[in-house]
Amino acid sequence: MSGPEPSAKLPALSFFFPVYDEEDNIGPMIEEALDTLPAFADDFEIIVVNDGSRDRTGAIADELAARHPAVRVIHHRPNRGYGAAIRTGLMAATKHYVFYTDGDRQFRLADLGRLVEATRDGKGAVDAVIGYRLKRADPPSRLFIAWVYNRLISLLFGGGFRDVDCAFKLFKREVFERVPLASLRSNGAFFSPELLVTLRRAGVRMRQVGIPHYPRVAQEPKGAPPRVIIRALRDLLLLRLRLWGVGR
Numbered sequence: 001m002s003g004p005e006p007s008a009k010l011p012a013l014s015f016f017f018p019v020y021d022e023e024d025n026i027g028p029m030i031e032e033a034l035d036t037l038p039a040f041a042d043d044f045e046i047i048v049v050n051d052g053s054r055d056r057t058g059a060i061a062d063e064l065a066a067r068h069p070a071v072r073v074i075h076h077r078p079n080r081g082y083g084a085a086i087r088t089g090l091m092a093a094t095k096h097y098v099f100y101t102d103g104d105r106q107f108r109l110a111d112l113g114r115l116v117e118a119t120r121d122g123k124g125a126v127d128a129v130i131g132y133r134l135k136r137a138d139p140p141s142r143l144f145i146a147w148v149y150n151r152l153i154s155l156l157f158g159g160g161f162r163d164v165d166c167a168f169k170l171f172k173r174e175v176f177e178r179v180p181l182a183s184l185r186s187n188g189a190f191f192s193p194e195l196l197v198t199l200r201r202a203g204v205r206m207r208q209v210g211i212p213h214y215p216r217v218a219q220e221p222k223g224a225p226p227r228v229i230i231r232a233l234r235d236l237l238l239l240r241l242r243l244w245g246v247g248r
Contacts, residue, residue: 008120009039009040009041010041010096010097011043011096011097012041012043012095012096012097013037013041013043013044013045013095013096013097013098013099014045014047014092014093014094014095014097014098014099014173015033015037015044015045015047015098015099015109016049016089016090016092016093016098016099016100017029017047017049017089017100017101017102018049018051018082018085018088018089018100018102018103019048019049019050019051019053019057019061020050020051020052020053020057020079020085021053021054021055022053022057022103022104023053023055023056023057023060024218025105025217025218026048026057026060026061026064026103027060028218029103029105030046030048030061030064030068030071031064032105032108033046033109034046034070036109036110036112037112039110040112040113040116041095041097043095044070044095045070045071045072045093045094045095046068046070046071047071047072047073047074047089047092047093048061048071048072048073048103049074049076049085049088049089049092050073050074050075050076051076051079051080051081051082051084052075052076052077052078052079052080053079058073058075061073074088074089074092080187081187081188082189082191083184083186083187083188083189083190083191083192084188084191086100086191086192087181087184087187087191090171090176090181091181094173095173096172097172097173098170098171098172098173098176099112099115099169099170099171100168101167101169102167104216105214105216105217106137106213106214106215106216107131107167107168107211107213107214108212108214111131111168111211111212112170114131114209114210114211115129115131115169116129116170118207118209119170119207125205126205126206126207127171127172127174127175127205127206128170128171128172128175128199128204128206128207129169129170129206129208130166130196130206130207130208130209131163131166131167131168131208131209131210131211132162132163132166132208132210132211133163133166133211133212133213134210134211135212136213137214137215138213146163146165149164149165149232150163150164150165152236153193153197153236156236156240157193157197157240157243160200161193161196162208164192164193164196165189165192165193166192166211175204178202178204179198179204184198185238186232186235186239188228188231188232188235189229189231189232190231190232190235190236190239193236194235194239201243
């Protein structure tokens with residue numbers, strides 16, 4: 001199941017993805033990008049953000065970057081967290097459009113066509129297209145945590161977002177000139193919800209599109225250890241207090 005072919009290519013595209021200990025996925029992910037992205041843009045770059053991997057993820061990425069000029073690798077040492085990796089990718093992007101997903105291969109890059117189509121579907125211009133998972137292919141424990149998390153964010157920041165943590169998003173790069181990344185405080189799991197809340201408050205025009213989600217094909221899910229959940233809840237509460245004018 002893949003997205004529609006774009007009726008016209010994007011002018012230029014930066015694609016990035018964060019990885020942490022994904023040595024079995026990194027090679028296939030880069031190869032999929034090299035095979036798929038030419039359908040969406042003649043001018044594209046692929047950025048791998050290696051967030052302090054302890055296995056051969058970084059070495060494999062460097063080997064492929066040496067063979068493919070469109071690929072470059074940014075290494076975090078040590079691990080800085082998911083939000084920090086997304087922040088690095090957004091800051092490193094140089095093209096007109098920026099697209100990112102995760103490096104665990106639970107999405108198909110061909111479904112970028114669904115996001116591209118939404119930028120020109122006649123419903124009005126948008127600055128960002130935000131994916132939501134049509135049916136999450138995750139264990140029940142993760143589905144329950146996600147259900148609670150999405151509802152908590154809806155309660156504190158207002159509804160409207162169908163899947164705050166879906167890692168399948170397309171932006172015009174100029175969005176981050178209007179809304180500087182420095183305005184986002186979280187470097188952990190709360191980065192994605194904070195990004196959406198901040199962009200909406202700034203008047204950025206967004207559209208949400210359903211995206212298929214697939215089970216992992218290699219390695220085990222990283223899960224959400226208690227310290228990651230606690231950090232996300234802390235960042236969530238700090239943002240809510242700032243928006244209420246309490247604290248900095």
